[in-house]
Amino acid sequence: MHKLLIQREKKEYVKELDREVTITKRHEYFVSDIAKDFGTMHGTIKAKDLKAKDGSIVKSSQGTEFIVLSPTFPDMFKRIRKQAQTVMAKDLGLILAETGVGADSLAVDAGAGSGAMACFLARHVKKVVTYEIRDDFLENVKANIKLLGLTNVTLKHGDITKNVAEKNVDLFTLDLPEPWHTIPVVAKALKVGGWLAGYCPHVSQVMQLADAIRKDKRLQLIKCVELIQRDWVVDAQRSRPDNRGVGHTAFLVFARKFQS
Numbered sequence: 001m002h003k004l005l006i007q008r009e010k011k012e013y014v015k016e017l018d019r020e021v022t023i024t025k026r027h028e029y030f031v032s033d034i035a036k037d038f039g040t041m042h043g044t045i046k047a048k049d050l051k052a053k054d055g056s057i058v059k060s061s062q063g064t065e066f067i068v069l070s071p072t073f074p075d076m077f078k079r080i081r082k083q084a085q086t087v088m089a090k091d092l093g094l095i096l097a098e099t100g101v102g103a104d105s106l107a108v109d110a111g112a113g114s115g116a117m118a119c120f121l122a123r124h125v126k127k128v129v130t131y132e133i134r135d136d137f138l139e140n141v142k143a144n145i146k147l148l149g150l151t152n153v154t155l156k157h158g159d160i161t162k163n164v165a166e167k168n169v170d171l172f173t174l175d176l177p178e179p180w181h182t183i184p185v186v187a188k189a190l191k192v193g194g195w196l197a198g199y200c201p202h203v204s205q206v207m208q209l210a211d212a213i214r215k216d217k218r219l220q221l222i223k224c225v226e227l228i229q230r231d232w233v234v235d236a237q238r239s240r241p242d243n244r245g246v247g248h249t250a251f252l253v254f255a256r257k258f259q260s
């Protein structure tokens, strides 16, 4: 069983500066074994306190207060081990919103990479089958599926450009260097009305993928989107865009199968 320990941010008014300053930044600790005492920068939390109910405030050996919480799916998702570059939440959310997949849907994904796309989809659809060509990535994907407690993800070792066993697929997600080579396989496996979502970091990939989609009479290119996320700093003194932030992730290419 896992737990989160949240040390709240502490601010104090400093007269000489005539403003509030941060005394302690918010710290978040992920506890993977609640049977053992847990060490933080501000002292140790006893194992019995880690079992306290959500929202309880517990004190470390140095007297620092922490809130105990059970991690949610996004808390766990942030902690998957990344062996290949993963897809960010903003792009995952848009794939769900555009394609409308849900509790009765079958999704096929390639390449599995670290399994992030497959695991996120699995939280929302009935079943996900994810294909990965590299055998040295498989164990990590399996470990990530286990960490998230998912039972509806099937990991297959194989080349997605060759063939897939799945039929009547509602959503096919592609995140691999040359997605255009998969189009005959994707078009065959999708059900009529099903969606293809291609995650393409480079514009050259968008062009080649769009070209391959256009040449397949079963598919129709719907749209290409780049979703830009801008984080803001909001506190007592400031309300403005953050100096740092998420840069470019990828372009999302959406297509749909309209005829068999």
Ligand SMILES: C[S@@+](CC[C@H](N)C(=O)[O-])C[C@H]1O[C@@H](n2cnc3c(N)ncnc32)[C@H](O)[C@@H]1O
Pocket (backbone or CB within 6 Å): 084, 085, 086, 087, 110, 111, 112, 113, 114, 115, 116, 117, 118, 131, 132, 133, 134, 137, 158, 159, 160, 161, 175, 176, 177
């Ligand atoms: C950027 S990673 C995918 C990351 C994944 N979407 C995630 O969120 O964790 C691209 C993956 O595609 C795999 N790949 C490349 N060509 C493939 C193919 N023809 N069939 C299956 N997997 C392939 C690579 O080995 C690599 O692991």
